Amino acid sequence: MEVEVKEIARFLGGHEPWSGLPAATLDDLLPRLRQRYFRRGSVVLAEGQRNDSVFVIRSGVVDITSGGVLVERADVGTAIGVSSATTQTPSAVGLLAVEDTLVLVVPGETFRSLLGSHEPFAAFFDRNTQRRLARAVAEQQHRGDPSSSALNARVGDLGHGRAPVTASAELSIRRAAEVMTEQQVSALLVTDEERLVGIVTDRDLRTKVVAAGLDPGSPIRTIMTADPVTVSTQTRAFEAMLQMTNRRIHHLPVVHEGRAVGMVSTGDLVRLERAHPVHIAQDVARQSDVDGIAAVAARVPGIVSGYVQQGASADEIGRVLTAIADAISSRLLTLLSQQVTADLGEAPRRWCWLALGSQARYETGLSSDQDHALVVSDEAIHPDGGTNPEAAADGPDVDPLAWYAALAERMEAALAACGYPPCPGRMMASNPRWRLTQTQWRHQFLDWLDTPTSEALFHAGTFFDARPLFGEHTLFDPLQRLVAETAPERPRFLTHLAAHATLRQPPLGFLGNLVVERRGDHSGAIDLKAGGSHAIIELARVHALSAGITEVSTDQRLARLGTPQGLGAPAASELRDAFEFITQVRLRHQAQQVSAGEPPSNLIDPQALSRSDRRHLRDAFGVIRSAQTVLAQRFATRTVT
């Protein structure tokens, strides 16, 4: 006689992946289960101990440790002991009950048979990192063309956050007109107990009342359009737009289950279109002063939050944010260089403004600060427009670079006004160290390559990821060539850079479990940047520099490195997936913070993530760790650390 223990059935039914098992399988599983209890402080499974059971935590908390160090804290619903029970090898981790803990014990044999017979169940525990990550990335991305994302939004998600202005059919025309004026709306929904019965627009007031001389004391029932065309909350914005265009109307009531819940107007949709990055860039280009640009820039975080919520990929978001940052920088440089010219005269030499770091890599995020530098030609411009090989032609008493100092200082302030905070490390053109002539830059770059002190490595990381943004791009090209040609021949530099790149390790324990910060303000959080996306950026940089690759975008670098001489196709593709995934999680997190009015941060509480995101994150960090190991071996970082 077998009896279903409802308590346990209910528990498993509430937790992935058990909840996805067919009812018959679950019925068959339940009688095979046992329960054990572990007192706080007792060992569930010791490191190196053989284990043939999977434990599902029903109550309590278990620390997963490696060498006595906490790698992850597992709580209710989490399955532990999975890898040792699956592979039937001694446990690579220790499991320690840190609270009184009740566990369901799934016999190893039963568990393995479930893995073998239920695809989604196995997928949940699948250790094939790349497939899982790639799938997670694909799931997060939206399917549509990014250029149509805005109008793909559903009417219900346009988020006006405002109840429609409604009135009863018996309201007088005069009062209705007053309400519309007070509420600043151009249409009024006529309802009967929340049910939509008609619509009155300002056009009705003009044509049916004013022009036809109707008594304003009459009820609006006499002028309303009864049973108007409506859309549902699920209608796509572009469909609503088409409806209105075809019917030559400007308002569409939004109805949900017969109730009027909102209204869309052509104005809303035009504004929606304007939220598109292309329009942002156009808007920026139309502005004639810093304040105007700053006003447009202020719309960026909200727009990006919308994009993230629509499931745009991290790469896409990074490019959109970079395109906007580029547009803003370029427009500011145009305006400010005109100002400086008005104040100080023509620029004495040709110059090129460089974007550095994330903007250069097309990876601008919501929390990106400003990083830039200036290259000034070695040669002064002759009054006739030609150049003089003698730099001294600037004149003995004139600082040839004063003009650029003025420009850079104004840029720093203007970018700050546009929401890009100054770089705390002052890696900006406003810092005279990073406002150099071609020759000075050349010496600086060679100095970093030849003498890889920790400061040199730090700077090389920033300045070797540079992209000419404004001015004479040709001034920068020789510098880029210099790095691409010289770096592969500086093994000492590469070794140090590789050692530097492996300093920040992913927040991961020995067997692929998330490690939270244990001290300080960030206790309980993991840093998605330091050992995450930034670690991949550094890995890609070392490999790219050693291979003489000039691309600066991490994704492009990794794409180019997918050769046998580079990282090999599987490793490169895993790293691209990991980078994409971590960045997506980070952007989503930051978009939420922005929506909540908080400053975007890279720290996230793993408990705030879904179980599957946590798992994919572990996989992504695992990919980083193995790539760091490979990097350390290839560049023999042992010799310098």
Add this chain to the structure above:
Amino acid sequence: MTPLSARHWPRPFDTPDRLRRRQLTGLGPRGSPALRRYLSTPLPGESTRISDLHLLAIDMETTGLNPDRDRWLSVGFVPIDPGPGGHEIVLGGAGEALVRPELVGEDRGVGDSAVVHGLTDDTVASGLPLPDALDRVLDALAGRVLVAHFTQIEVGQLTRAARVIHGIRLPLVTLDTLELQFAILGGDQARIPPGALRLWAAREQYGLPETPPHDALSDALACAELFLAQLQDEHLPRGRGRLGDLRQ
């Protein structure tokens, strides 16, 4: 008519297992197969190691506390066996049954207790006849220690059913999680907060899942889980680790 053996008072050195052997001898050809099996299986004694005990957590729902007056409505049970790493609850051995009202001498309905159990007369009427319900419990209980939270109800109903149906005194070895909790909390009535000994309050002290009590099997499981927790509590007076040490 009551057979002679059932009229015996326990002897000073009597143990449940001696009682069991005596009852088996006295049973003769009577009794159900389940009862015969129960009486043929040795019961643990006071000197059995705690770590070797096989137990069965039981919860019964009844119309009240007096076995002679109040009816047995339902039962749920789940075994607790020694495993390689300590005692384990064996979910595959779980059982439950509703008990059909007895026809003779019992005219009392579920009454007010329906509010507590959610069991109505109609539901109960679909249950097992009392002898079958007893057999089901005895089948599961053979060779095991009966564990319950406040064992009097279960012990009272089982011994009464065995007496009425088979005319025997049912030997039972029991452990009461309520008494264990009392001992764990210091064994001093005056210092134990009111309500702390209740099943769900005791469970809370061990961080066990908070699920509302609803049926006999869930409550039996709840009791079994509490027992596992108590076994690992350093405050449990366990003497030299024998069954007898758990009952002072």
